[in-house]
Amino acid sequence: MASKPLLAIIIAATLLTGCQSNSASQVKQSATPQWVSVTPASSYMVYGVGSAQNTGDLQQAKLAAQESARLALAKQLNVTISANTTISQQADNKSMTFHIDEYIQSQVPNIQLQGVKIEDEYISADNKTLYALAAFNRTEAVMQTELSINAIDDEISHFQLSPTQSKSLAMKSAVALKELGVKRDKYNNYLQMLQAAHVSMPNPVRTKLELADALLNDISFSINADSNKHLKVRDMLAKALTTQGIKVTHHNADFDLSFRVDWQDMEKSGTYYSLAESYLVVKEQGEEKAHFNAKVKAASSFKDTAKSNAMGKLADKLGQQLAQFVVTGKS
Template identity: 40%
Template structure:
């Protein structure tokens, strides 16, 4: 009988101990780390906190939180990079070489983040939310970026314009300009990572000047086999000049010749004049076709003359823009 009195208190004690351990385990599991609400900071690392809520599968929730953390880091870097490039792009000198630099820079793919690590994870059963803390080593990435820039400098200096015709030389020049655009974007990225701007070697500056001088030396003449298109010819010359190209008169010998044509169709409906224009442009070098662009536009106005003028202006702008992009993209 005495043994039963000892057994009962022992069972109660074990039961209380088990309950206490369970409560402590639950409390420990539900203790939310401070990084889930306060993102850590570091001189060398960039942190990103991600979360994913109300996903039934816990594994999928954790994966979603990890991706969210990576995106948080990428967003921080992209925002700061945009802030840097906006300042650079505002410094226009208005020539074709600047136009080339800006277009090629915009075409360089964004630098992909490599080396992002998931430092910690936490899952809150109470909130049904997964959290992930990711880090990105700026110092290590900065070192790799600097090596890439040095290699680009070597490639730029080694590259040369070796084409025989102006169109071939133009392709060579654009290829080197693309390397310079890559260097510029990598340098912006290196600066964003806290490494400062890596000075451009004088040899690279000299090569860039050679390219710019060549681009600015190219000349274009404009003509049309059709009569009565003098007004749109002037519009086209003005639009190409705004793009940075050098347009010369018909009496001068040009590196490239532009032959264009426009077909207008007029329609009047409900006291409104509509003009439909089908226009095309052929770029020639030594009487050989190098590129062909076309465009269709519509213009409208209450006045017939204004509708025609709007159609001419729109056609000229569209043709000049398409031609400029073909030249920059080395598709001539």
């Protein structure tokens, strides 16, 4: 059995070793990582470093540093995507599909940056500043996005779209195809954000989407005024909708538009103002499908021009509303 002096020496040595171990660990933790001052670089990873001041709430400062790191990482990608790029390019050549694309674009969410991880964190020696290192595997994200686009292409290629279907069913199928096309575009926009090349569109996919466009552009509307005194307004509306790329016909239309427009004209200091409020009912074979109303205002030095401008604005709104009807089948 060890003597008491020997036992005391062993215990003291053990305590000393433990203190040295803890001290070494603390030195290691307090050493400033290189990434705090120099953001890491990699051919397949993207990094971002963020920081936040500790004002008393350590957890809040930690979360703020992490968010700062994520923002810094996003800036490393250094690309801003406009969801309406395609729409803007088509604005000078409007058609029914222009309005439909515009509506679908607003409904399909953009692809967000996903898979960002907080790889490391550090608290300064004085406990006043927190740092976070965010990491994102760009190569893996590109591969996953390309796979998603290929899956959409496969779905579009096998999509059955028959022009011999009833107009409502064919329209519904065409819209579903358009939605897939918009999703595909947004995945390609995401690839651009990742600084990767777009996935080119296969010919069978392009053909299917063009067929959907042709079917939707062929949708026709007839316009019926609520009274004979509005026949002139009816002609103005028909002309304005035609300018918006919407097919208006007198006979055998796919849908009937019954409308009423309430006008209010005024003049002030030599300027004419025209205010219009429209009430529109969409019918298919006599059955009411949707109801819309819109309000617009226009001004001009000439009374007729003010009214014409108001009708143009009204037609633009009605074009958007009709696109909503085509996409959703309701108001």
